[in-house]
Amino acid sequence: LYDPRFEHDACGIGAVANIDGRADHAILEHGKQIILNLHHRGAAGADDVTGDGAGILFQLPDAFLRDEAGRLGVELPPPGQYAAGMVFSPKVREIQDAGRRILEESVAHYGMKVLGWRPVPVHSACLGPIAATAEPVILQVFVEGSPSAPEAFERRLFLARRRAGRTVRARYGPDGEDFYIPSLSSRTINYKGMFMAWQLFEYVPDPNGDSRNCAIKQVASGRFGVTINYLAHARELQIKMAQGAKPGEGGQLPGRKVTEEIARLRHSTPGVSLISPPPHHDIYSIEDLAQLIYDLKAAHPGVKVSVKLVSEIGVGTVAAGVAKGNADEVLISGHDGGTGASPLSSIKHAGCPWELGLAETQQVLINNGLRDRIRVQVDGQLKTGRDVVIGALLGADQFGFGTAALVCMGCTLLRKCHEGACTYGIATQDPELRRRFAGKPEYIVRYMFFVAEEVRRWMARLGFRTFDEMIGRVDRVNVQKGIAHYKAQGLDFSRVFHMPDVDDPSRRRVSRSQVDKHADHPDRAILEKVRSAIQDKKPVKLDQPIRNIHRAVGATLSYEVARRYGSPGLPDGTIELTFCGSAGQSFGAFLAAGVTLRLIGESNDYLGKGLSGGRIIVQKPPEATYIAHRNIIVGNTVLYGATRGELFVNGMAGERFAVRNSGVTAVVEGVGDHGCEYMTGGCVVVLGETGCNFAAGMSGGIAYVLAEMQLFDTLCNLDMVDLETVWQEADKGRLRKLIEKHLHWTGSERAEWILQRWESLVGRFVKVIPIDYRQALEKMRQEEHRDTEMTPATEEVFHG
Numbered sequence: 001l002y003d004p005r006f007e008h009d010a011c012g013i014g015a016v017a018n019i020d021g022r023a024d025h026a027i028l029e030h031g032k033q034i035i036l037n038l039h040h041r042g043a044a045g046a047d048d049v050t051g052d053g054a055g056i057l058f059q060l061p062d063a064f065l066r067d068e069a070g071r072l073g074v075e076l077p078p079p080g081q082y083a084a085g086m087v088f089s090p091k092v093r094e095i096q097d098a099g100r101r102i103l104e105e106s107v108a109h110y111g112m113k114v115l116g117w118r119p120v121p122v123h124s125a126c127l128g129p130i131a132a133t134a135e136p137v138i139l140q141v142f143v144e145g146s147p148s149a150p151e152a153f154e155r156r157l158f159l160a161r162r163r164a165g166r167t168v169r170a171r172y173g174p175d176g177e178d179f180y181i182p183s184l185s186s187r188t189i190n191y192k193g194m195f196m197a198w199q200l201f202e203y204v205p206d207p208n209g210d211s212r213n214c215a216i217k218q219v220a221s222g223r224f225g226v227t228i229n230y231l232a233h234a235r236e237l238q239i240k241m242a243q244g245a246k247p248g249e250g251g252q253l254p255g256r257k258v259t260e261e262i263a264r265l266r267h268s269t270p271g272v273s274l275i276s277p278p279p280h281h282d283i284y285s286i287e288d289l290a291q292l293i294y295d296l297k298a299a300h301p302g303v304k305v306s307v308k309l310v311s312e313i314g315v316g317t318v319a320a321g322v323a324k325g326n327a328d329e330v331l332i333s334g335h336d337g338g339t340g341a342s343p344l345s346s347i348k349h350a351g352c353p354w355e356l357g358l359a360e361t362q363q364v365l366i367n368n369g370l371r372d373r374i375r376v377q378v379d380g381q382l383k384t385g386r387d388v389v390i391g392a393l394l395g396a397d398q399f400g401f402g403t404a405a406l407v408c409m410g411c412t413l414l415r416k417c418h419e420g421a422c423t424y425g426i427a428t429q430d431p432e433l434r435r436r437f438a439g440k441p442e443y444i445v446r447y448m449f450f451v452a453e454e455v456r457r458w459m460a461r462l463g464f465r466t467f468d469e470m471i472g473r474v475d476r477v478n479v480q481k482g483i484a485h486y487k488a489q490g491l492d493f494s495r496v497f498h499m500p501d502v503d504d505p506s507r508r509r510v511s512r513s514q515v516d517k518h519a520d521h522p523d524r525a526i527l528e529k530v531r532s533a534i535q536d537k538k539p540v541k542l543d544q545p546i547r548n549i550h551r552a553v554g555a556t557l558s559y560e561v562a563r564r565y566g567s568p569g570l571p572d573g574t575i576e577l578t579f580c581g582s583a584g585q586s587f588g589a590f591l592a593a594g595v596t597l598r599l600i601g602e603s604n605d606y607l608g609k610g611l612s613g614g615r616i617i618v619q620k621p622p623e624a625t626y627i628a629h630r631n632i633i634v635g636n637t638v639l640y641g642a643t644r645g646e647l648f649v650n651g652m653a654g655e656r657f658a659v660r661n662s663g664v665t666a667v668v669e670g671v672g673d674h675g676c677e678y679m680t681g682g683c684v685v686v687l688g689e690t691g692c693n694f695a696a697g698m699s700g701g702i703a704y705v706l707a708e709m710q711l712f713d714t715l716c717n718l719d720m721v722d723l724e725t726v727w728q729e730a731d732k733g734r735l736r737k738l739i740e741k742h743l744h745w746t747g748s749e750r751a752e753w754i755l756q757r758w759e760s761l762v763g764r765f766v767k768v769i770p771i772d773y774r775q776a777l778e779k780m781r782q783e784e785h786r787d788t789e790m791t792p793a794t795e796e797v798f799h800g
Helices: 004-009 025-037 062-071 093-109 129-134 151-177 197-203 228-232 260-266 286-299 314-324 344-349 355-368 385-394 401-410 441-462 522-529 531-535 555-565 728-748 747-754 758-764 771-799
Strands: 054-059 082-089 113-119 137-144 180-185 190-193 215-220 237-240 252-253 274-276 304-310 329-333 375-379 399-400 538-544 573-581 595-603 612-619 632-634 645-649 660-670 680-684 700-706 721-725 766-772
Touching: 025 054, 025 197, 054 314, 054 375, 062 113, 062 137, 082 093, 082 151, 082 190, 093 113, 093 137, 093 151, 093 190, 151 180, 180 645, 180 758, 190 197, 190 237, 228 555, 237 286, 286 304, 286 314, 286 555, 314 747, 344 728, 355 375, 355 385, 355 595, 355 632, 385 399, 385 441, 441 632, 531 555, 538 700, 538 728, 555 595, 555 612, 612 728, 645 728, 660 700, 660 728, 680 728, 700 728, 728 758, 747 758, 758 766, 766 771
Parallel strands: 215 237, 237 304, 304 329, 329 375, 375 399, 538 573, 573 595, 595 612, 595 632, 612 645, 645 660, 660 680, 680 700
Antiparallel strands: 054 190, 082 137, 082 180, 113 137, 180 190, 252 274, 700 766, 721 766
């Protein structure tokens, strides 16, 4: 376990390796615990959150690195024939670029080749202020070596690493000291930094290659936290149309459950209730569902999209529409499953068994020639291998386990998930209760092995060699003849067990991929023109026409930004695109920070859906003669689920403007019915007419509405909001600034008219503020005031 030749690999404490020489995650977990246990051995700064250094060196995680490199378009050679290194680079762009170039030259000098670079995602918020000032840009470099002995490869890597460091320091003097290569090896990798022990595993989570990033991410009706960064880091996106335990119902998260962590993840305010509407407000037909599928695939090229449906009569027809809408998977959810937080009446009386919905879905898809191009998944209290086999015979390709997996992790079905007081630390945000959680991933892995073994035994009894052979063979299912109960007499299962005729057995299961409808997406051409802006943050401006066949413009561009820079995106104004014409649906969907889209013309529905930091400007064409604030130039459901950014509309919007807005600042010159519905954050300014039911379900954010006729109170839903005049100087200043910005970006005649008559019109603005939101803000102000008052009071006691 010890070899003096490796003494130079690391200093300090070394962790023990597996004696069999195989990779074992448990060893890394023990090493992690050792570091945490030795917290007292490390020095801490005066701020008590800056350490003198902690790190961990471990075996190169090949599968993880291969997957991440593949996302960057880099194909890694077999293990042992490539190396990975950690590079600390200063934030000065000149030295950063020079350091990369010098390392590439040093690697080439020793007969090797740099394959690519990967920015390492980090969580900087956990750092102390002292460490944060010295935080470098952290990169990973992939190096290909010529065929040679492992020792010779390691030696050349070591020499290249030292040569590059010396060259940078010699060329840039003290400024070059910040360019540092902690490790470059084909065997190991070293994660370290100026950390306290506990910060190491928060700053770079799971450095062993395990990923806490959920492969399947849901897009539900509330759209909470559905940002471009969220979408860009998924392998599959699931549109949740309904839930098996409570079909047709939305949801509500009480304010007491909205902790700071939940509020951060959902882009809302702590203590303010959150409402998920029953429907998706951008899905009122199969065509709308197809549009959302298109949007998600534009926001993450290559991602798989699934649609979750509830088992019910007619679900087969909907599943056929899902397949025609270009989804890759349809999920049939049975009534038996579901969260313990669902209403008891729904759990007991709503929904249908998954067997009925699955049988109907399989038959309809086969009869319409759609089954071979879409996966079918089923869930709803699946527990055993026998359940899996019956599901496969009825037509399912994949199977979901929920309750059974929770039981493996310690759940005892107390049915109080909605109380947030789970005794076993699963369904709770209480830190004390969460410490009781004793579940481990290995428990679920072991359970799944047992399920798989039972499936294998059933397959052997039925005579199937492969799982694919079994899918859709409903002729091998029958009803027990020995049931004598009177309720079972006369039941006819012939329709459930009907097996449509097919000329090829592969037509009973998924055997081909959906058609790629994004090959001609306009963002593909735009990306080639703005590549320098994304890579080097150099400002770029482009002008081009647009037609209403161009949908989800800006989504793929934003994906590229998010993959490289995450949520922060690019600096403001880095990419500015101007379009002339009529934009199709979802213009600017999920637009990333640093990207500005200007549309001179009009837009269809769903503009700014999921806006994630970008800026959208819609202007009336200069040759147009109509009055902007009396004509609709953007369609319905604008800013649905938007979280950050700005929108300025030189005209009216349709219905449901800013529905579920979580943080966007928007100025519009009129809205239709249901404006600011379910809004939880941000600020909306309306400079003209509004429709009825304004602010229905609005629990956060603020709206300012110009009520020239003084009748706005008859159009506003007052269940959850208060109305007041704009009399405070802070409100006046904020409102005027937003109108001035609107004038600056759009040249709005309406904004100019209002500013010229500011003193007489400011009194006609109505401020709409949710009642719970006002109370939450007041509570936060009191806590801040209490914290600031504490020190003077203490000083008065001791020095008075």
